[in-house]
Amino acid sequence: MNSLKPEQASADGTGPGELLVDRREFLKGLGAGLVVALAPGAAWEQESGRGFGGHELPRDISAWIAIDTDGGVKVFTGKVEVGQNIRTSLAQLVAEELRVPFDSITMVMGDTDLVPWDMGTFGSRSTPTMGPQLRTMAAAARQMLMEKAAAQWNVRAAGLSAADGRIREVQGSRSISYGEITRGEMLVKIVSGEQSLTPPAEWKIAGTPVHKADGRDFVTGKHQYPSDITRPGMQFGAVLRSDGFNAKLVSVDTGGAEKMPGVKVVREGDFIGVVAPDAFAAQRGIAAMQAKWNVPPQQGNEGLFEYLKTSPEPGEQDRPQHASGSVAQAMASAVVKVEERYTVQYIAHAPLEPRAAVAEWNSGKLTVWTGTQRPFGVRDELMQAFGLPATQVRVIQPDCGSGYGGKHTGEAALEAARLAKSAGSPVKVVWTREEEFTWAYLRPAGLIEVRAGARRDGTLVAWEHHNYNSGPSAIETPYDVPNQVIQFHPSKSPLRQGSYRALAATANNFARESHMDAVAHAIGIDPLAFRLKNLSNPRLRAVLQAAADKFGWSQSTSTPKRGFGIACGTDKGGHIATCAEVEIDSGKKIHVRHVVAAWESGAIVNPDGLRNQQTGAIIQALGGALFEHILFGDGRIQNAHFAEYRVPRFRDTPKIEIVLIDRKDLTSAGAGEIGLIALAPAVGNALFAASGVRVRNMPMAPDSKVPGIPESPFRS
Amino acid sequence: MGQYSLSINGRSLQVNVPGEETLLSVLRNRLGLTGTKYGCGEGQCGACTVLLNGQATRACLSPISAAAGAKIVTIEGLEQNGKLTPVQEAFLEEGAFQCGYCTAGMIMAATSLLSETRDPSEEQIVAGMNGNVCRCGTYPRIVEAVRLASRMAAQGGTR
Numbered sequence: 001m002n003s004l005k006p007e008q009a010s011a012d013g014t015g016p017g018e019l020l021v022d023r024r025e026f027l028k029g030l031g032a033g034l035v036v037a038l039a040p041g042a043a044w045e046q047e048s049g050r051g052f053g054g055h056e057l058p059r060d061i062s063a064w065i066a067i068d069t070d071g072g073v074k075v076f077t078g079k080v081e082v083g084q085n086i087r088t089s090l091a092q093l094v095a096e097e098l099r100v101p102f103d104s105i106t107m108v109m110g111d112t113d114l115v116p117w118d119m120g121t122f123g124s125r126s127t128p129t130m131g132p133q134l135r136t137m138a139a140a141a142r143q144m145l146m147e148k149a150a151a152q153w154n155v156r157a158a159g160l161s162a163a164d165g166r167i168r169e170v171q172g173s174r175s176i177s178y179g180e181i182t183r184g185e186m187l188v189k190i191v192s193g194e195q196s197l198t199p200p201a202e203w204k205i206a207g208t209p210v211h212k213a214d215g216r217d218f219v220t221g222k223h224q225y226p227s228d229i230t231r232p233g234m235q236f237g238a239v240l241r242s243d244g245f246n247a248k249l250v251s252v253d254t255g256g257a258e259k260m261p262g263v264k265v266v267r268e269g270d271f272i273g274v275v276a277p278d279a280f281a282a283q284r285g286i287a288a289m290q291a292k293w294n295v296p297p298q299q300g301n302e303g304l305f306e307y308l309k310t311s312p313e314p315g316e317q318d319r320p321q322h323a324s325g326s327v328a329q330a331m332a333s334a335v336v337k338v339e340e341r342y343t344v345q346y347i348a349h350a351p352l353e354p355r356a357a358v359a360e361w362n363s364g365k366l367t368v369w370t371g372t373q374r375p376f377g378v379r380d381e382l383m384q385a386f387g388l389p390a391t392q393v394r395v396i397q398p399d400c401g402s403g404y405g406g407k408h409t410g411e412a413a414l415e416a417a418r419l420a421k422s423a424g425s426p427v428k429v430v431w432t433r434e435e436e437f438t439w440a441y442l443r444p445a446g447l448i449e450v451r452a453g454a455r456r457d458g459t460l461v462a463w464e465h466h467n468y469n470s471g472p473s474a475i476e477t478p479y480d481v482p483n484q485v486i487q488f489h490p491s492k493s494p495l496r497q498g499s500y501r502a503l504a505a506t507a508n509n510f511a512r513e514s515h516m517d518a519v520a521h522a523i524g525i526d527p528l529a530f531r532l533k534n535l536s537n538p539r540l541r542a543v544l545q546a547a548a549d550k551f552g553w554s555q556s557t558s559t560p561k562r563g564f565g566i567a568c569g570t571d572k573g574g575h576i577a578t579c580a581e582v583e584i585d586s587g588k589k590i591h592v593r594h595v596v597a598a599w600e601s602g603a604i605v606n607p608d609g610l611r612n613q614q615t616g617a618i619i620q621a622l623g624g625a626l627f628e629h630i631l632f633g634d635g636r637i638q639n640a641h642f643a644e645y646r647v648p649r650f651r652d653t654p655k656i657e658i659v660l661i662d663r664k665d666l667t668s669a670g671a672g673e674i675g676l677i678a679l680a681p682a683v684g685n686a687l688f689a690a691s692g693v694r695v696r697n698m699p700m701a702p703d704s705k706v707p708g709i710p711e712s713p714f715r716s
Numbered sequence: 717m718g719q720y721s722l723s724i725n726g727r728s729l730q731v732n733v734p735g736e737e738t739l740l741s742v743l744r745n746r747l748g749l750t751g752t753k754y755g756c757g758e759g760q761c762g763a764c765t766v767l768l769n770g771q772a773t774r775a776c777l778s779p780i781s782a783a784a785g786a787k788i789v790t791i792e793g794l795e796q797n798g799k800l801t802p803v804q805e806a807f808l809e810e811g812a813f814q815c816g817y818c819t820a821g822m823i824m825a826a827t828s829l830l831s832e833t834r835d836p837s838e839e840q841i842v843a844g845m846n847g848n849v850c851r852c853g854t855y856p857r858i859v860e861a862v863r864l865a866s867r868m869a870a871q872g873g874t875r
Contacts (some may be wrong), residue, residue, distance in 0.1 A: 083815025083852050211811055216839055218816035219804040219823060221751020221791035228750035236745065279745040282788045352763055352817045401753070402852055403818030433756040610800045614852065616814055619853025642760035642849070648840045653855040704847045 025214065031165040033179070034187045036141040037064035037116075038133050052344075061116045061190075063130065065094065067136045069167045071179035073098060073105045075134060078118020079126045080110035080373060081399040082407070084672045085609035086126045088213045089206075092605060093131050096206040097138035097198055099162040100178070107213070110375045111399035112390075120374030122405060122499060123672025124572045131668055132197070139195040148181045178539035200664040207662075209608030225357035226371040228398050236279040237419035238286045241435065244295035244635030245495070256288030259518045266422040273415065275423040278428075300493035300633025301707040307342050308469045313490035317489060322476050325483030326627075327451075330462035334453025336522045341449045342511035343402035343709055344470055344698040345629035346442040346495055350647060353401020354436035359416035360426040365392045370413040371400030374670040378410030385414055386421075404620070405499035406440055437640035442630055443492060443500030446470020448511035458525045459536045463514065469493060471504025474571040474677065477512060479534040495632060501617075502673040505571040506624065506680065510698055513567035513681030518694060527685065528553055528566055537570065539600055539663075543577040544568050546659045547598035551579035560584070562692025567681035573669030574601040578618075578678035581654075582686040589715045590701050592622060592652075592683055597675065598659040602666035610671055614658050617675025623648045624682035626716040629706050646703060687714065720784040724749070725793025731780065739783040740764045740775035745791060751791035751820050755849065762848030765821035765828075766790050772828035791820035794827070803827050806865035807858075814852035822848050826862045835866050 039061050063077040075094050081087040091105045097587035108114050110121075132269060142162050149167040150157035154175060160167050170176040200207060216224035233504055242249070254265045263276045263285040274285035299307050312318070331337060357370035366388060372378045375395040382393045395413070412429045420427040431439070446469045453462035463481040472488035488504075520530035528548055535541055548554070548566065561584055568577035581594040595618055627646045631638040639645045680698055688694045695701075697709045701716035718735045721728065724747070733742055740757075743749040743766070763799030764775040767789040775783075799865045800808070803826045813819045822845070829836060829844040835842065840864045850858065858864045 083817075085814070160825070211808070212813070215808050215811070215813075216800075218813055218819050219800065219807045220795055220819050221749075223816060224750065225753075225817060227754065228744075230748065230750070277734075278741075280734060280741050284827075350851060352761065352815070352849060353753070354755075371720035430754065433758070433761075612811060612814055612857065615856055616853035619855060620851070639814075641758060642756045643758060647849055647851060648853060648855075649849060650846045650855050650859070653842075653853075656856060 009662050030549055032186050033066055033068040033182050033521050034141060034144065034189070035066045036137045036189045036191060037061045038137045038191050041168040041551040042600070045392070048057040062118070062133050063116055063137065065098075065141055065332050065596045067141065067152065067178050069179040069182055069184060071100070071104060072175050073100055074108055075105060076108045076115045077130055078110060078115045078182050078376060080121045080375065080397045082121065082371075082373060083402040084613060085212060085606065086121070088210055089127065089605045089609055090130060090134055091213060092206045092210055094134050094138045096203055096622050097135045102205055102210060104165060111394070112375050112379045112396070113394040114534040117376050120377055120408065122373050122408065124574070124673050127269070127668050127670045128573060131605065135197050136195045137191055139197055139441045139507075140189060140191040144187070144189050145178055145181050149176055149420055149628040150189075152176070152181070155332065166189040180423070192374045200668075203680045206605050206607070207603065207664075209606070210606055221260060223273070224398055225353055226358070226369050226398050227358075227430045229358040229369040229398065229428070231358055231360050231541050234426040234428055235275045235277055235423055236282040237273055237275050237416060237423075237429045238282040239354055239415050239429070240286055240291060242295070243293040245298065246294040246635055247295045248536070250292040250294050251294070252337045256290070257285035260285055260288065264423055266419055268418065273419050275419050275425075275427055295635045298635045300635070301631060302633070303470075304445060304494070304708045307494065308445065308447050316490040318489070320485050320487040321472055322484055322486040322546065327462045327464050327483045327485050328485035331451065331453045334461050335456045336454045336519060337451070338515065338518050338522055339451035339688065340515060340518065340696055341447060342514060342696045343448070344446050344507040344510065344624070345706060346445045346497070346632070347428070347500070347624050347628045348437055348442055348630060348645060349404045349406025349440070349500060350436065350642075350645070350695050351402040351404060351406055352429040354433060355407070355440060356425060356428070356430040357412040357416040357419040358428045359411075359413065365394070366417055367394045367396065368413045369396045369398060370410060370416075371403070371407055372397050372410060372413070373403050373405070373407050376667065378413050379409060379574055381414060382412045382417055391574055404501040407504070409441070411528065418464055429683055433642065434640045436635045437645065441496040441498035443624075444470045444497040444504070446504065449508060450511050451518050452515055454519055454523060456523065458523050458530050459521075460519070461487050465508070466478060467508060468506065470507040473503035473508065473611040474505035474569060475508045477532070478537050478570050479516070481534070482538050495630070501620070502571065502676040504678045505569065505674065506621065507698070509567070509569040509677040510680045510684070513569065514679065514684050514694065514696060517565070517567070517681070517685040517688065521688070528706055531568065540568055540570050540577070543598040546661060547577035547579050547596050550598065550657060550659050551594075551596040553579060556581070556620055556688035558686070560690055563686035563688070565682045565685030565687070567685060569674070569677040571674045571677055574599070574671060574674035576678050578682040578684045581684035582683055582690065584687070584690055584714070587715070588713055590626070590687065591716075592626070592654045594655045595682070596657045596677065597678070598661065599671070599675065600661035601669040601671045601674070603664045603668045604660060605668055607660055607662070610660060611658050613671055614675045615656050617673070618656055618679050619653055619674040621679035622652055622683075624698055626701045627703055628653075629699050629702055631706070717824065718781065720780050722784060722788060723786070726787045733780055735781035736779050738776055739766070739778040739780055739788070742780050743775060749790050749792055753817055753820055755818070755821070760849075761776040761818075761821075762825055763818055763821040765848065767824055767828060768833055770828065772825045791823060794823070797816060801827065802868035803862070803865040806861040806868060808863060810857045810861040812854055812861035814854055814856040816849045818848060822850065822858055826865060828857075829862065830866055830869060834869065836862065838863075
């Protein structure tokens with residue numbers, strides 16, 4: 001049994017976090033024990049007994065750790081758990097450095113009244129930034145406890161050791177628990193300097209396959225997701241949606257809803273919603289409204305990529321990310337030249353839990369429970385919408401039904417807060433699946449043009465890569481090419497777009513690694529050998545070799561019915577190579593049968609969580625690679641349901657093998673994203689190896705033709 | 717509005733609701749049984765799966781009028797006196813979830829599958845579970861968990 005509970009004391013209206021005014025109040029609220037906070041920018045380091053000696057905490061504190069007199073450890077961080085297992089892996093890092101049992105740690109996450117400000121949980125930043133910060137604080141806390149014990153026993157700290165939440169004499173019999181050391185005092189330490197951290201090679205708790213914190217609550221239905229939160233007197237809200245994007249309301253008749261018993265209509269300009277005592281009545285109320293909208297004609301799938309190429313975002317710099325040598329001269333002298341265009345479609349995150357929020361107003365203070373990767377960003381949105389100071393808005397993010405980059409914003413939180421304010425009672429808003437598909441934001445579509453030149457011996461000499469709209473992530477080539485132009489061109493997007501797990505690394509890597517394969521075939525050289533010939537990055541070489549070895553690349557000979565492909569990539573400090581085996585049946589239906597992914601992201605914090613993430617990333621990537629795409633036109637999403645928007649299922653899942661390379665000598669990189677980036681090109685390259693047909697558009701095998709691009713010969 | 721007699725997790729109770737309101741809405745929004753999840757409202761994702769007379773059923777497609785009189789079991793009703801079922805134990809053991817939002821539906825679907833097929837093959841598991849979506853892509857571990865649950869049940873419940 002582990003006690004790593006999310007801190008939800010506030011859900012029942014009691015607990016240490018109620019009505020926090022400022023950080024000093026919070027510190028007082030903690031009572032006796034030891035508090036260690038990290039202020040990377042602070043020029044001073046302070047230790048004091050009792051209270052805080054009149055000093056304010058520095059404003060740039062990123063996290064803190066509190067050890068109470070019973071030895072319980074609370075870790076306060078603005079990071080959130082959305083299924084990536086960070087609650088568990090960060091706790092492992094703290095337990096390791098603090099030398100306490102894993103079960104003694106409670107992670108307090110994503111509650112804006114309880115935790116220090118944090119930009120958000122995205123970009124694979126939690127492990128490489130929050131990880132070392134927490135380790136630093138934990139190491140400082142352990143050191144301070146040793147010094148306190150040394151002082152109490154009148155011995156030298158060097159003669160003491162720390163383990164299992166106790167300080168012991170190395171040569172002697174005395175031992176004392178962490179909780180006892182503080183003797184009822186409140187001790188505060190601000191850490192700004194570097195601490196000596198335990199090397200990963202000596203890790204005993206970090207680096208091990210600890211199971212998900214509070215896993216039992218997930219198999220019993222006990223864990224409360226944002227959409228499960230209930231408050232006393234809570235009502236249910238729903239919002240009237242327009243007929244399309246950029247629509248103007250012409251007229252609305254809300255009489256039908258107003259006549260319904262218990263239903264209250266809320267109207268503020270074009271925002272029209274209802275509040276009702278039960279969810280069914282709220283939906284009924286919206287359905288009973290008669291609204292007329294004027295939806296202007298808008299860009300759809302047809303002609304999308306021409307539109308993106310010719311509609312630059314105004315004010316953006318038109319300048320390459322990277323340029324070296326002369327691509328024009330090198331291309332003129334190259335023997336092998338390949339020039340192609342690649343596309344990726346808009347796709348939806350479709351987290352299984354749609355946007356949801358419960359909002360409650362209490363004496364002018366707004367509290368919102370919602371699923372978001374950026375609780376402080378949502379707090380800002382609410383502060384702005386209602387003209388409130390930070391102290392009057394509290395956002396709590398219960399571990400939610402995932403996000404994949406799709407929950408950076410607070411739409412449902414704003415709606416629930418507006419409705420709750422008007423209704424005078426707490427209100428819950430849960431988006432329907434159709435609302436989530438339509439009114440959230442999407443992974444950007446993009447056009448990528450690549451041209452490359454090589455010598456007959458397989459040496460790359462020129463590489464030019466232009467990405468329109470999808471983004472600059474992993475746009476630079478990891479290969480050694482002397483002459484390069486690499487450029488991202490931001491476009492005006494016809495649809496609302498935003499972050500998506502791995503961002504544009506998936507698109508840029510799809511184009512680059514498909515193109516690498518095309519150049520290899522044009523030269524007549526093995527795709528793996530071609531990559532290795534032009535690659536000096538040792539970490540990427542290592543994963544390529546590891547994946548190829550596990551897959552049996554050298555013995556894999558493609559036939560018209562069975563193709564083998566390889567691809568690799570690096571992004572955000574992680575390195576991945578993927579091999580895929582694809583079967584093509586007589587009806588041109590493709591079946592991805594086997595995937596091997598070799599992965600290296602520095603020292604591994606939790607191999608079990610990492611394998612789970614990596615397997616999931618491959619399966620999620622299969623959706624975008626093979627069939628996921630948004631159909632749209634004239635301001636409407638045309639496939640806003642799971643019946644029309646296909647997502648990967650059990651039946652789509654290949655045999656997956658993960659090779660983890662644990663580099664204990666390197667710092668840990670975030671691992672939530674890069675697992676996606678090499679799958680699509682590996683599959684596309686396998687398709688080419690079997691069929692001689694290169695599909696340059698993702699998805700590569702949709703269930704029906706996607707308007708605006710040539711029809712794929714393949715189905716999946 | 718109508719008066720409906722329900723049997724949920726061995727408890728009998730009466731609700732007074734519109735007959736076309738779904739079982740999912742009644743469970744979640746009126747009875748506080750939030751372990752059963754909303755994922756799509758169209759029977760496409762399986763997050764709302766409950767047992768109706770032992771059969772895996774989409775609560776989002778079942779009007780309360782059709783659920784009345786049936787023996788309903790939700791995720792909250794599996795644990796008995798602090799003891800998890802083999803399927804729950806197996807999901808824990810295999811770590812067969814990431815965000816966990818699909819897990820209740822997966823466990824109910826697997827429970828129904830195993831009650832009909834005690835020792836399913838991988839193909840039977842895939843076919844039986846294919847209507848349940850895990851957007852985090854935990855499928856291989858879920859398949860392993862169902863196999864483990866089958867073995868555990870054969871050995872008399874838990875290991």
